Amino acid sequence: MRAARYHEYGGTETLVVEEAPDPRPGAGEIRIRVAAAGVNPIDWKVRGGALRDLVPVDLPAVPGREAVGLVDAIGEGVDGVGVGDRVFGLGGVTGATAELAVLSAWAPAPGAWSDAQAGGAALAAVTALGGLKALGSPAGRTVLVEGAAGGVGSAAVELAVAMGATVIGTASESNHAFLADLGAVPTTYGPGLAERLAGLAPRGIDLVLDTAASGSLPDLVRIAGSPDRVVTVADYVNAGRLGVHLANAVNDSGLLAEAARFGAQGRYTPRVERTYPLDGIAQAHAHSERGHVRGKIVTLLQGAS
Numbered sequence: 126m127r128a129a130r131y132h133e134y135g136g137t138e139t140l141v142v143e144e145a146p147d148p149r150p151g152a153g154e155i156r157i158r159v160a161a162a163g164v165n166p167i168d169w170k171v172r173g174g175a176l177r178d179l180v181p182v183d184l185p186a187v188p189g190r191e192a193v194g195l196v197d198a199i200g201e202g203v204d205g206v207g208v209g210d211r212v213f214g215l216g217g218v219t220g221a222t223a224e225l226a227v228l229s230a231w232a233p234a235p236g237a238w239s240d241a242q243a244g245g246a247a248l249a250a251v252t253a254l255g256g257l258k259a260l261g262s263p264a265g266r267t268v269l270v271e272g273a274a275g276g277v278g279s280a281a282v283e284l285a286v287a288m289g290a291t292v293i294g295t296a297s298e299s300n301h302a303f304l305a306d307l308g309a310v311p312t313t314y315g316p317g318l319a320e321r322l323a324g325l326a327p328r329g330i331d332l333v334l335d336t337a338a339s340g341s342l343p344d345l346v347r348i349a350g351s352p353d354r355v356v357t358v359a360d361y362v363n364a365g366r367l368g369v370h371l372a373n374a375v376n377d378s379g380l381l382a383e384a385a386r387f388g389a390q391g392r393y394t395p396r397v398e399r400t401y402p403l404d405g406i407a408q409a410h411a412h413s414e415r416g417h418v419r420g421k422i423v424t425l426l427q428g429a430s
């Protein structure tokens with residue numbers, strides 16, 4: 126198969142597109158012919174080597190944690206899915222940006238989602254849903270999403286609104302119309318946030334989901350009034366010392382199916398800022414690394430919609 130790969134840890138110059146061995150699904154796994162694979166910060170954090178002690182990978186490695194495509198092989202013990210089904214889902218921390226990828230969690234992709242949308246849905250959806258569930262039920266609550274314009278943040282806004290929350294989202298001003306379109310009341314992150322929120326939510330902020338890892342977590346705890354009302358998916362540095370729950374993405378087919386149900390109802394539509402061809406993988410990583418993606422960026426393979 127053709128795949129994006131890197132043979133050593135390093136910058137985007139390590140990324141090549143070349144022939145690689147076809148992966149095989151193990152017990153409980155499926156293999157898909159990939160139509161589209163999402164690009165996420167974890168891809169370049171792992172590729173750069175910064176996480177090599179925490180998340181070691183075998184080199185050469187195929188970047189990519191999520192994809193959509195048609196099932197082409199089924200591992201032992203898997204039922205409820207057939208060859209030819211269109212599914213989106215999650216594999217290991219690497220492996221998705223290739224013609225073939227193995228998934229260990231998946232769900233049928235809603236027909237309303239293009240391949241680009243479904244290819245960028247899985248990681249953001251399980252992270253956002255996991256974070257919102259860790260906060261308790263968001264229904265009827267006012268929820269602040271810090272970093273609301275990114276992949277996880279934009280999914281969290283739409284999913285929290287779909288669950289019945291009132292959502293305030295932070296982003297730079299150029300993304301405020303985007304946040305309003307997602308269903309959030311937009312405001313700017315950074316100094317003065319508490320004062321801006323006092324005007325936007327006079328009865329206070331009930332719950333906070335941090336997806337930004339910008340160092341704002343102490344301010345977010347003050348805004349919420351207690352660390353119990355805050356969950357971060359991103360701030361590994363400050364969560365422990367502040368007593369804030371850190372929610373990690375899990376390969377959970379149930380969460381993917383829940384996101385797909387919201388998708389089929391038209392209440393959650395993954396937003397894609399830009400797609401790249403497989404040969405543009407280095408540019409796609411560089412785009413993500415700049416830190417200002419609006420929604421998702423996605424690599425499209427042959428035949429993708």
Ligand SMILES: NC(=O)c1ccc[n+]([C@@H]2O[C@H](COP(=O)([O-])OP(=O)(O)OC[C@H]3O[C@@H](n4cnc5c(N)ncnc54)[C@H](OP(=O)(O)O)[C@@H]3O)[C@@H](O)[C@H]2O)c1
Nearest residue numbers: 166272274275276277296297314337339359373374417418
């Ligand atoms: N724990 C887990 O399992 C897990 C899973 C997925 C992701 N993550 C982590 O969660 C974080 C977000 O992931 P992602 O995929 O959503 O990233 P992303 O799409 O690359 O996020 C980009 C967004 O960050 C916003 N941003 C930049 N600086 C900001 C700041 N100072 N305050 C608030 N927002 C800011 C940008 O908004 P503007 O352009 O408007 O500035 C942009 O929309 C990353 O650190 C990622 O590694 C963790």
